Amino acid sequence: MIEMSLAEVAEAVGGRLTPDAAGTVPGKVTVDSRAVAPGDLFVAVPGERVDGHDFLTAAAAAGAVAALTTRPDGALPCVVVDEPVAALGRLAAAVHTRLAGGDLVTIGITGSSGKTSTKDLLGQVLATAGATVSPPGSYNNDIGLPLTVLDADEDTRFLVLEMGSRGRGHIARLCRVARPDVGVVLNVGSAHLGEFGSADGIAVAKGELVEALPAEGTAVLNADDPRVIGMAPRTRARVVTTGRSAGADVRAEDVALDEAGRAGFTLVAGGERAAVRLQVVGEHQVANALSAAGAALAAGMAPDAVAAALSAAEPRSRWRMEVTRRDDGVTVVNDAYNANPESMRAALAALAGLPARRRVAVLGAMAELGPGAADEHERLGRDAVAAGVDLVVAVGPDAVGIADGALAAGAREGEGAVRVPDRAAARELLTEVLVPGDVVLVKASRSYGLEVLAADLLAAGAGA
DSSP states (O other): OOOEEHHHHHHHHTOEEESOOOOEEOSOEESOGGGOOTTOEEEOOBOSSOBGGGGHHHHHHTTOOEEEESSOOTTSOEEEOSOHHHHHHHHHHHHHHHHHTTTOEEEEEEOSSOHHHHHHHHHHHHHTTSOEEOOSSOOOSTTHHHHHHHTOOTTOOEEEEEOOOSSTTHHHHHHHHSOOSEEEEOOOOSTTHHHHSSHHHHHHHHTHHHHTSOTTSEEEEETTSHHHHTTGGGOSSEEEEEESSTTOSEEEEEEEEOTTSEEEEEEEETTEEEEEEEEEESTTHHHHHHHHHHHHHHTTOOHHHHHHHHHHOOOOSTTSSEEEEOTTSOEEEEOOSOOOHHHHHHHHHHHHTSOOSEEEEEEOOOOSOGGGHHHHHHHHHHHHHHTTOSEEEEESGGGHHHHHHHHHTTOOBTTTEEEESSHHHHHHHHHHHOOTTEEEEEEOOGGGOHHHHHHHHHHHTTTO
C-alpha cells in the first residue's frame, strides 16, 4: 500500500483515531492476524465463527501499527468505525483514487466460471510489460478486492481485479471501490442460479462491470456467449470481442490439444497472427486465454508479446485443474475449488483429453442451483458417460443424482457408477480400485471440501 499516516487512514474511512497517534502505515493491510508483519494495518473483521477483535493483542505483538475496529482497544491505536469491511472498501477506494491519477491501468474480470484462471493468465501476461498486482486465489468479494487494491503502490502499472457476485448490485459496489479501465466478461452460466433466479438475472448482474467503465475504457466481451455479447449496448466504452467465431476481434484458430491435454492455437488480433501453446490443462482454457489476450491488448501490449507471455504462463491458484502424477502411476486432477454445470462439463472434457488406462470422475454436488438442481445433477451424470468416463463416483447424499444420471446413460452399477456417503468412503473405495495408468478427476462445489479428498489421494500414492 502507499504509505499513509494514521490520520489519513481515519479520514479516508470516516473513522475516529484513538488514541490520537501520529504514526504511519508503512506496511500492508491484512485481515489475518497470523499474517501480520511489522508496520501493517490490521482489520478486525467480525465473522460468524471468529471475531478479529479477539486477535488485536496478537496483531500488536506481531508488529501491527494500528487496527480498523468497531471499538477502542488498549493493545494498539485503533481507527474506530461502524463496519470494518465497509471501511476497508473506503480505504481501498481512497488509495485507488490516488493511484488512478498516474499510469495505473485497472482491469476487472467477471463471469460465472473461469474468473480466477483468467486473472492468473492475465496477471502473468501483464507482468512482462510492467509491475503488476494480481494475487493468486479468489480475492473477488468485499474483502478480497479491497485487499488486492491495497497491495498496489506508486510503482504498480497494472492492477488485475477479480469480481464475484451473489446478487444485483455487488459488482457495481466493487467497481465503486476501484473503477476499471478495462472490463472483461467471460460467460454467463449457472453459478448461483438459485440466488439470481435466472440466467438473464445473472447477465444483468455481470453487466454491471461494463456499465461502470468510462467512455475511454474498453469492454472485452466473449462473442461466443450470446448473453455476454448482448451487454455491448450497456457500456459507453469501446467494445472488443473475443472467441472462436470468425467475427471476433481477438480469436483462436487451429486449436489442438497436446498429449497432456494442453491447448495450442493461433492468436489472431489486429491483423496479426501469433502461435500460443498454453501450459494449463483443458480446451476450456482457450476462452480464458482469449479474454486475457483481449485485456492485455487493450492495456497496450502487442499481439506477439501477448502470445509469448500466454505460452509461458503457468497455473497459479490452488485446486484448479492441478494435474499431479503419483509415484505409483495414478494421476490425480484436483479441480475441487468450486463447481457449476458449465465448469463440471469443462472439467470432464479436460479429463477426456488426458491419456489414461481408465478415467475416473469423483464428483460432489453443485450448490446454489435452485429448483433445477436435481435435473442438473442427473444431466451431469449423463454428460460424464458421454465424455468417456469409465467410473463415476458420486460423493455425498446431495450428489446421488449424478450416479443416477450415469446409470441412466448406460453405466453399470458398481462398475461404472458408484454412490458413496462421504469423503472417507470415497477414499476407501478409490484406495482399492485405482491402479497405475488411471486418471482421477476430483470436483465439487467449494462447500463440500473435496480438495481434502484429492490431497488424501495424492498422499496415498506418495513413495509408492
